[in-house]
Amino acid sequence: MQTDKEILIKLAQQNPSELSPDELGQTALLRKIQIPRPLVMVNSSTSGIVAGSMRTWEAIEQYAAERSIDIDLAETGSIGLSSEDPVISVQLPGRCRIFFSRITAEKVSCLLDDLFHREVPDQHVIGQLIREGQEPWKDVPSLEDIPYFALQSRIVLESCGIIDPFSLEEYIAGGGYRAFLLTIRSYTFSEVCDLVSDSGLRGRSGGGFSTGEKWKAAFRTPSDQKFLVCNAEESDPGAFMDRTLMEGDPFRLLEGISIAAYAIGSNRAYIYIRSEYKNAIRRINNAIKILREMGLLGDNILDSGYNLQISLRKGPGAFVCGEETALIASLEGRRGIPSSKPPYPSTSGYLGRPTVVNNVETLSNLPGIIRNGPDWFKGIGTTECPGTKIFSISGRVKLTGLVEVPLGTSFDTIVNKIIGGVGKGRELKALHVGGPSGCMVPVELMDIPVTYETLKEKGLIMGSGGIFVMDDQSCVVNTVSYFMEYMNKQSCGKCIPCREGTRRMAEILRSIIRKPADEEEHTTLDRFKGMMRLETLAEVMKDTSLCGLGQNAPNPVVSTLKYFKNEYEEHIFDRRCPSNSCTELRSWFIDVDLCTGCSICAKRCPAEAIIGTARHPYFIVQEKCIGCGICHEVCKFTAVYYK
Amino acid sequence: MADETARIEVILKRFPQIKRNALIPLLQAVQDEFGYISEEAISRIGAHLSLPTSKIYGLATFYNQFSFTPRGFYHVVLCNGTSCHMSGSGELLSELAKLLEIKDGETTRDGLFSLEVQSCIGACGQSPVMAVNCEYHSRISVKEVREIIKQYREDADR
């Protein structure tokens, strides 16, 4: 559907209450509230594709072609439930849109058959989206009523998974670009800075620094050129909120960037995005192209005299480039190595010019703040930390996905009430919050309200908002060891405490969760000494590392030594993993009833720890066993088990 | 060789501005075109941007995206994000290493497979995840990995 440029611009600058009936009709069409044909939307974001949504797409196309049914098939982003992918939504004219989970290709024809006969299948239903002027389905829960959505405050994520990310029309009809037009027409640069400063918005990438103040520093520094950089590196494993936002609602981000660039008086903005995010790159590029055609980007935007160019730069892949000075080094075509602050990028950044680096979530908050005013924003969340925060939750949970809640919400609400907690029969052990440099939050602290300050008080950090949920079958030390190995690989290597410190910490942790083949008497003492050393190393790393990566790298170790010391001790002294997930510390046994005495395990055992006589049950000498588990792998009779 | 030179020249022409900040996009273009960065490419990019080649090599080795050996016909990407790691991607990696007889970042001698471990491809709901030439395999086990690799081997034979 191609809409006239003038109509769209007109829609973008009008208050919804002032729209004429004609325009209202137009908006309803653009927002897909009124549709001429059945509409099927497929989540084609990365998690959808990984789950097979492209095959689902082809199956839908084939279904419609075979039956000569005239349908509209459109792409959309993720509604945040990535474990339920492929998610598709179907809307029949006049009816509400229903969302379905896990619709793989083979389920398509069954589902669509039912729906076109106005029947809703029992399985795979997530819920329906209730919108004005549409008839709801009977016996289908409203999205707002299911716990996952009911307890969230979706502000930034409001359109993700609902709108077509390739369509500027739909974005504008939903209220998009009103904020940007308001900005460039009614506010001066410093007024925008003041407004955002007043709203209390803080950087969502972890530091929690006031966005408005950062802007002001850059705005006040005189320079021939200023830069705005959108940090879309999102390199924390387990964090996927930025990617979801870019894939699901790219125009919101671009509007946010435009507002931020205007506020600091910059006409050059860059989006530094992970090159692995091919899907998001495609959508952002498409959005930039459309915005240029529409005259919402480029020179003299809508005759305001304001020029803005946004370009996309692909980050070639390094965790440390999420740090702003390293990101700037990378943009300049250098090794992504952080530099000492001061000087801060807001006074001397990209090419030595004032540069503001904001992350995707922060920027995506801006259209809402400008449109609804700072007071509206301050009404959400807490006084010090207004607004919402998106958390990405993964691990041993019922649902994996994104949760957007007002700051100040407790972990308990996020994990237990919204996501549904850990699986049946399992017990929640801890949350790892904030990615590889994050902290382990014990169950005792589940009730604290999540804000930058409360977490800091407890020695925890929010980071980018990744939450990894651990149940009684996950090992704390093992997880920490994984993070430390990761940090060691990802450290830029420039400063000694980070480069050598992470290496030694990783070694110590590895020695705790592994069983060396040549176990000697003093190794237990060595391991214990190692654990003591972890604390000293952590303090020095925090004190002397050049950038946030090194300073925060010991966080997982520090927080677990504080809250889970007993797990370390069990690993060290008893040489066993309480959750049985450190494979090398497992004790293997042979079930005498199942063993046929084929002797294959004894032959393959690298430690010669299995003895027995042929055709009689074998057994494992525990003192010799190195826990490699090869016997388990080779046994054809599943007679080998561990405790 | 002549063909390679010409293809590099075409890429260089797309980057007329000889500034250092063009280096990463240029290397990405070369990496996309050839699947790796050759000595010839390094030398020509250095001459184009008036940069010492050691700086180009130093930069390229810093980032995950660039490699200096050609990739395999099938490029296997294994996700080792937190979620995937906890769902056993470590075991998948050792299985892959055993099956293909290569380590992370290497290519098999016959040029059929190359292996890369990525930190997180962002599909934590589907873990563990493996991709072969952008075809995704989600929630896989060690056994399935064996079958998948076997399947690609058979496809290649045909």
Place this chain on the structure above:
Amino acid sequence: MGVRLEVNGRSIEAEKGETILSALNRHGMHVPTICSMKDLSPSGACRMCVVEVEGSENLVPSCSFPIEGPMKIMTHSPRVLRARKTNVELLLSNHPDDCLYCERNGSCELQSLSEDLNIRERRIPGKRSPHKIDKSSPAIIRDPSKCILCGRCVRICEEIMATSSLDFAHRGNELKISTTLAKPLNYSNCTSCGQCLVACPTGALIEHVQFPELEEHIHAPGKLVVAQYSPAVAVSVAELLGYKPGTDLSGIINAVLRRYGFDKVFETSFGADLMIMEQARIYQDRKRDGQDLPLITSSCPAWIHYAEQYYPELLYLLSPLKSPQQIAGALIREWFPKAEKEEGKEIVSVVISSCTAAKTEAKRVEMTRTGIPTIDLVLTTRELARMIKLSGLDLELLEPELPDAPFYSTGSAGKLCSVAGGEAEATVRTIYAQITGTEIPASKLHRFRINKSYREMIVKAGKTEIRMGTVSGLANAVAVIEELLSGKRKLDILEVMACPDGCINGGGQPIPAVEKLIRSRSKAVYDMDNGSKNHTAHGDPLVQEIYRDLLKEAGGKLSQDLFYTTYLKREVLL
């Protein structure tokens, strides 16, 4: 603008905008550093210089932290000392424990730092990264296992020498210093200048020691072992032997080398005298024809190496002469046995030099005749010092001796070539005399001795003007040559020295090479000249004798045969 700092309870004055470190150093307060180096850009990598600043959550690196206002600083609080100590221990945890066998034992900064911090046990054990030693280069050996990744070599190679053979590669636990595509140094664009190994705080970069090979030759019967040493060595070896820096030890060196077993001891400056004679001739020819100017000197092998790689189109401007040590070496090899009737003996020709590039130069095909290298071994000043210590001689009781005839300088022209600008000065003295028939007054050229990396002056010789220039440090040289190319600068003769300040600051010189020591070395060379009765090459009776008896004339057939060579384009990854 002045700011008051409170440091360890004492109040000091500092400038706004300067770093904490510079303010502390000015007030005599020492904070250890590894990665920071004078004249190089700050890096902030090693975290040794951290100090505690009141109000700052973490420790701050004093080397890169600018002073904005009044501060309260603690430079040696327990917290700071523990941080420094732990960081050094972390470095040591990935460092081989072979100090006793290490080339830099005694001059290693990591060693002295751990001594200062009272590190007496290995508290942090751990695996060390496996590394291969690169011995490909005839001049420089790289042992990455001893590298502490401070980046001084990288910065000096890039910022001072404009070569960038080395850079950081990979990251995290894989971080290393590497050439392009991790090629051996010999296949890189390294010019063997050796500045990196003088900058290196540890033994990760050392010279390719040839001293043990010398041992084999020196006592072998039937071999005539001949040494030549340069004046840069004579004025700096003192630093390694406990003498006052800047003492000229020529006489002692002669005596020691003879007792050590050398059959003859000559001076490289004699080769330099001949080079000046030939160079003056080449200059006169080119000036007469009005072409191929400026004449660019070719005495520095690292500069030659650089020009062959980066300026192949300018090689025609270079003087076709070999370096002084090769000129002297050619005479020793070809003419000396005949003159001395020692034809039956196999000559082993040894150069003792302040230059590491001379080691690479000696391996060049151009520097051989019928497959035999002109120079067999090149030792550095540091190797000489070790040889002297090994000789077991009490230098105090040794009487200074003269070098052997016929290859030594009675004048100071050749000796002057050891300092930047000296070669140009000495050459112009001879040219001046050839044009005017009178000697140039010594004071006339003193203005050419100011302490600057690039110097230029115009000398009037009768009716003609000689525009002379000298530049040292390859990065500075590149700037001057670019100006010549663009026509912004016009010169008749340009002396290029790869190392800043010339041979006295060569890659083979004593470590550390701090400003004060380098000044004392250059002063010693200038003192030689000032105290000399004969300031010119053409005025040296030994030079006159060799032209009369053997060479006949500068630029003659035998000169061409022995002293001239050709320089060719070198294909490497730049």
